[in-house]
Amino acid sequence: MFLPMVSCHKRTARHELSKHCVLDLDGKEHELRAGLEWQRCLTNALLGYTSAITAAFESLENAHRALEAGRVGEAEGAGFIAEKLSIGLLEAHSLVRDVAASVCPPLEARRDALEACAEDLWQADEIVEELERCRSKVELAEKNSSKRQVKSFLSARRLARLKKDQERLKQMEHEASVKQMRAEDALVACSARRQSLCQM
Numbered sequence: 001m002f003l004p005m006v007s008c009h010k011r012t013a014r015h016e017l018s019k020h021c022v023l024d025l026d027g028k029e030h031e032l033r034a035g036l037e038w039q040r041c042l043t044n045a046l047l048g049y050t051s052a053i054t055a056a057f058e059s060l061e062n063a064h065r066a067l068e069a070g071r072v073g074e075a076e077g078a079g080f081i082a083e084k085l086s087i088g089l090l091e092a093h094s095l096v097r098d099v100a101a102s103v104c105p106p107l108e109a110r111r112d113a114l115e116a117c118a119e120d121l122w123q124a125d126e127i128v129e130e131l132e133r134c135r136s137k138v139e140l141a142e143k144n145s146s147k148r149q150v151k152s153f154l155s156a157r158r159l160a161r162l163k164k165d166q167e168r169l170k171q172m173e174h175e176a177s178v179k180q181m182r183a184e185d186a187l188v189a190c191s192a193r194r195q196s197l198c199q200m
Contacts, residue, residue, distance in 0.1 A: 032188070033121070036114065036118065036187060036191070039194060039197055040114045043107055043110050043111045047107050050100045050103060050107075053096055057089070057092060057096050061089050061090070064085065064086055110197065113193075114190055117186040117187055120179070120187075121183045123183070124182070127179050131173060131176045134165070134172055138166055141161075141165060142162065145162055
């Protein structure tokens with residue numbers, strides 16, 4: 001079972017795993033989480049690069065059309081160069097579009113899978129933190145109840161509250177176990193696909 005990773009950032013930035021304060025992680029889990037963050041960063045960078053380079057070629061092509069509209073071909077010695085440049089731009093733009101069309105869908109699918117894994121990790125960490133708070137509360141209540149029983153001061157209301165807290169603790173322990181197993185499976189699966197990202 002994976003140990004908790006304590007969140008040190010606002011909920012709005014919860015998927016940025018690098019902003020977590022990592023406590024009590026064994027070496028293997030720390031490595032897996034670092035690998036997940038690396039894959040997320042690289043996937044987003046590749047998608048951003050593909051989008052930027054496609055837009056750059058579109059801008060170049062539009063700029064060349066404007067140049068042609070300005071009748072650059074009529075300038076002495078410029079017509080041949082302008083024609084060659086136009087052909088080169090069209091070929092390069094076509095190649096970039098083809099690469100983007102083949103690479104972007106699998107990258108987007110991978111990005112979504114990585115983000116889902118990060119969400120699972122965040123939820124598992126959150127419930128572990130909540131579980132620890134609940135456990136501390138119940139342990140303190142049990143300790144105080146034990147003292148009051150000795151003095152015969154324990155009321156029925158306090159007993160009912162303690163029993164309710166104990167039941168909630170058991171429920172949370174089960175939920176935490178399920179979420180941690182789900183997060184562990186997702187993290188291991190994402191780690192296993194690291195090599196395929198490198199091959200892209």
